[in-house]
Amino acid sequence: RQQAKRTYIVQMDKSHKPASSDDHLNWYDSSLKFVSDSADMFYTYDNVISGFSTRLTEEEAQLLEKQPGVLSVLPEIRYELH
């Protein structure tokens, strides 16, 4: 069944990056591809967090959260002007 996708912010723990992975972006991408063939990273972050933004189904997000080196998978929050 096709599930609705929503945006998530994925925090990665770089200390878990496998030695076999040349750079952290490849590692992020392979972690993401493990749970979804179609998802892509539309932002990567290095200063504020180590991680990326992507769109996933809830099931994919739960699966990604269990992957080694994944610190958290946070649903995106919408903010408003004050």
Place this chain on the structure above:
Amino acid sequence: TTRTPEFLGLGTSEAIFPASDKVSEVVIGVLDTGVWPESKSFDDTGLGPVPASWKGECQVGKNFNSSSCNRKLIGARFFSEGYERSFGPIDENVESRSPRDEEGHGTHTSTTAAGSAVADASLFGFASGTARGMATTARVAIYKVCWLGGCFGTDILAGIEQAIKDGVNVLSLSIGGSLNDYSKDTVAIAAFAATANGIVVSLSAGNGGPSSGSLANVAPWMLTVGAGTLDRDFPAYVSLGNGQKYKGVSLYGGKPLSDELVPIVYGRNASNSTSGNLCLPGSLVPGKVAGKIVLCDRGGNARAQKGQVVKDAGGLGMILSNTESYGEELVADAHVLPTSTVGHKIGDLIKAYIHSEANPTATISQGSTQIGIQPSPVVAAFSSRGPNPITPEILKPDLIAPGVNILAGWTGAAAPTGLDNDKRRVSFNIISGTSMSCPHVSGLAALIKAAQPEWSPAAIKSALMTTAYSTYKNGKTIEDVATGSPSTPFDYGAGHVDPVAALDPGLVYDATVEDYISFLCALNYSAEQIKSVTKKDYTCDSTKTYSLGDFNYPSFAVPLQTALGSGAGVSSTVRYTRTLTNVGAPATYKVKVSSEISSVKILVQPESLSFNEAYEKKTYTVTFTAASLPSGTTSFARLEWSDGKHIVGSPIAFSWT
């Protein structure tokens, strides 16, 4: 802004402020709806080359090119991926896929923080004067992260990521969302990274007041800003057929009503809808409204939109009445027809008149801008209030600043009301919110940064907080417009910002990344949660006792337990520790504690601290011994260190649960 510089003492004490060339080394990054670069507030006359350390750029997009930036507006970028992934591609007929601000909010906030001085500014002649930002020569960098559909967390995170890379010194965010644990709050996490990079992060407290516990942006590394009024008013008078005359406010600048009285009707009685009193779109029956003044209740839709609804139905004017929850707070708007916004009490009197007369009549006349209104400041009803819902041991908001009826720069793409039908365009607009108070503090933080470039974000925040005032010159506590009664630290935090005093605070409560990590340990955060917030590998020492009371915050919040089933005489004792850093000349400071509650004993040890050199640190403890009081009880005290020249003040808030 045209009044706040004088109101804050910026206009009269230039001598003690940092030189403009030092201020021009400071970059304020504003995450908002973008920028209208043609605003005169971005005139770069007299500014030297951009700081050598600056790595930002002027991102080209629709209606925005590299020449849109100059030596004032030194950076402009936009972040829309998150928005577009959720909402679909931006409709470029409606909003530009560029840093351009077609909403107005971002231009208002950025010019409030750091706009250049512009003579003869006003909105339809209201609030006229020279408009300037708080740090007139500071540089501005805009990060457009807010779009018609809102501000998305992924875009905000990307904006702060870039702002850190670009080299901003102060970040200003007049936005908020739902409250979350810090490890799940993307803005709190990003603000932590910015703070760890030496950036002061100032955020709006929210407009959820006067409800208690309504705050946003409460992490202790954030500078959380509530809103107060200025000493300025925009009167608009209501004259009734019974001879009574009442004062309200308005920024209507068009053709006035004649002096002749015209029929007046309550929206509820001119509608087939149960919510006709709110004058929602389509709710008024033209046949019952045409040629009349309509009284509408505040709430449910935008204030200015109610005027448009009345106008569309053929009404001649509007009286906008506060309901009980808004109290007597008068927020002025650039209405599209003659309007007077009145407080709850006057609104009830006018409603009583309408109901008592067979043919009630009224007229509205616009007055001119008044200054010197007292008391001022008063806490705005809309300003969000404590206690802190996430960590009650940290008092929030941190302070208040001007946020009611603030004039600042505006977009050329939207009307002052923001209404689509309103075709008026203005260079300056007058609006209200904690969105407006936040950039005031961002600009003031930039001034302190310029004067003391080596100070940490926590030290700058402490300087702003410990020098804030909570009483008027007559000694009475700052009022809360929602109640008409004295306000409390849950409303104003440390008090109203006083930039002149903040430039010379004497002592500061400093904090490092390690202190923030200890704070997270005191919250029993796991190593994973700490890494989520800080990016650092850290395991709290299981043999060490971490206490929220020992976190070096410039204010005190003391949650106390009500002893269930116990009688009088049961008391609890809690001990807080603080460390002060001398940022002035060698001096001896003595402590003074004032409290409104005798059933809490407050003991400060030592009572005197001597500092012999700059940046010397001294620690003291405060012991609170409190009787058990009923759950829900709150009380307040104040702790001050003084060397006779400086007063380093901290509010104390007690709450029993």
